[in-house]
Amino acid sequence: MKQRIHHCLVATVLLATSFAGSTARSAETITFSEHIAPIVFENCASCHRSKEAAPFSLLNYRDVQKRGELILTVVEDRYMPPWHVQSKDYVFQDHRGLTETEVALISDWVESGMAEGDSSKLPALPKFTGGWQLGEPDLVVSMKEGYTLYAEGPDIYRNFVVPLNLDEDKWIQAIKFRPGVRSVVHHSLFYYDTSGDARQRDAADPVPGFKTMGRGTERGGAIGGWALGGTPKMLPDGLAYRLPKGSDLILSTHFHPSGKEETEVSTVGFYFADEPPSQRFTGIQLPPVFGALAGINIPAGDSAYTKTDSFVLPVDVKAFGISAHAHYLGKCMSMTATLPGGEVKELMTIPDWDFSWQESYRFDGYISLPAGTRLDSEVVWDNSEDNFNNPNVPPKRVR
Numbered sequence: 001m002k003q004r005i006h007h008c009l010v011a012t013v014l015l016a017t018s019f020a021g022s023t024a025r026s027a028e029t030i031t032f033s034e035h036i037a038p039i040v041f042e043n044c045a046s047c048h049r050s051k052e053a054a055p056f057s058l059l060n061y062r063d064v065q066k067r068g069e070l071i072l073t074v075v076e077d078r079y080m081p082p083w084h085v086q087s088k089d090y091v092f093q094d095h096r097g098l099t100e101t102e103v104a105l106i107s108d109w110v111e112s113g114m115a116e117g118d119s120s121k122l123p124a125l126p127k128f129t130g131g132w133q134l135g136e137p138d139l140v141v142s143m144k145e146g147y148t149l150y151a152e153g154p155d156i157y158r159n160f161v162v163p164l165n166l167d168e169d170k171w172i173q174a175i176k177f178r179p180g181v182r183s184v185v186h187h188s189l190f191y192y193d194t195s196g197d198a199r200q201r202d203a204a205d206p207v208p209g210f211k212t213m214g215r216g217t218e219r220g221g222a223i224g225g226w227a228l229g230g231t232p233k234m235l236p237d238g239l240a241y242r243l244p245k246g247s248d249l250i251l252s253t254h255f256h257p258s259g260k261e262e263t264e265v266s267t268v269g270f271y272f273a274d275e276p277p278s279q280r281f282t283g284i285q286l287p288p289v290f291g292a293l294a295g296i297n298i299p300a301g302d303s304a305y306t307k308t309d310s311f312v313l314p315v316d317v318k319a320f321g322i323s324a325h326a327h328y329l330g331k332c333m334s335m336t337a338t339l340p341g342g343e344v345k346e347l348m349t350i351p352d353w354d355f356s357w358q359e360s361y362r363f364d365g366y367i368s369l370p371a372g373t374r375l376d377s378e379v380v381w382d383n384s385e386d387n388f389n390n391p392n393v394p395p396k397r398v399r
């Protein structure tokens with residue numbers, strides 16, 4: 001109930017702003033070609049085009065006019081463009097969001113009847129690189145065979161082996177993962193294996209891929225991952241993952257059946273560095289192992305089950321990015337850094353966890369965290385029936 005009232009207030013305030021906007025511009029007609037297309041091409045088209053994350057294109061007048069009212073609602077609510085992280089202390093790269101003026105323009109345009117205007121004034125569409133946002137990769141590989149998953153049933157975790165046939169060591173600056181069927185792939189973690197162990201497990205299992213990953217050996221390692229809503233980014237200068245010659249790539253994928261039988265063939269693009277890295281990097285997870293050892297045990301109906309964890313940095317650190325991961329019950333998450341002098345910095349807060357947007361966020365430049373800085377994380381899960389992503393109706397205890 002409280003939330004409802006809050007929503008109404010927001011709508012009222014925005015409406016008032018847009019009226020003010022229209023009086024100021026009343027002499028001029030707002031048109032798609034001149035005023036709206038530049039906003040949509042710049043802020044929406046990267047996802048709203050064929051084969052990208054969004055379910056429909058927004059690339060021309062018809063596309064946008066047809067959904068005018070809905071577009072106005074989602075931009076006023078700040079539901080689109082999607083952006084979920086915040087920090088009062090640090091700025092993130094590639095922030096997505098419209099300005100108040102842009103929202104007011106869209107509002108005026110929709111309310112004044114969505115004129116097309118002079119199409120010779122249309123801006124050019126941005127150049128998109130056929131799904132490879134970072135340009136053509138140095139190496140592109142795909143799963144050897146499709147994996148068919150059932151229409152309905154529990155989520156599936158499965159590992160696939162992709163031979164890379166590298167005859168020298170490589171240094172990875174970025175990996176772009178492209179699911180074949182977006183609607184069923186929730187995330188994929190990347191590993192390499194030089195032991196041949198994964199190949200053997202794959203061969204021993206009659207269906208493509210195999211079920212359980214072996215525990216880390218010296219001849220394998222983790223090289224990142226992708227989750228729904230993620231966009232690939234180059235590691236900052238001088239940093240790279242090592243990929244030894246002869247490695248197989250292992251995709252450890254979590255599938256969520258969609259109600260329709262689907263066959264997945266994932267594709268991966270590698271971007272290599274020219275030189276070995278000059279520095280090392282590592283990730284710190286709080287709680288570690290995606291919470292597997294944290295004793296998570298959420299009673300049915302608990303709407304704010306909370307776990308916290310802390311870690312004191314033993315050495316000086318320069319941090320460049322942050323991310324969060326959860327599934328259907330995630331509600332909100334945050335991480336702070338308490339500097340040795342006692343000052344508390346907000347590294348990130350995701351106030352309203354959205355299972356569809358598991359992005360990794362880059363800080364704008366490195367953040368200095370001196371030795372002795374304490375990191376504190378808090379994860380909150382909602383296992384009540386008010387969480388409409390809750391797969392259990394009625395809710396069940398979740399460990």
Ligand code: HEC
Nearest residue numbers: 043044046047048053054055067070071074075080081082
């Ligand atoms: C980073 C990718 C991305 C960007 C950028 C983006 N969208 Fe979306 N949009 C999506 C995805 C994915 C969905 C479908 C899932 C959802 O509704 O969250 C969606 C859904 C929508 C919907 C349907 C919502 C509904 O309730 O059915 C509208 C309307 C929309 N977007 C408009 C926009 C507009 C306008 C912009 C630019 C101001 C924009 N989007 C920018 C990815 C994006």
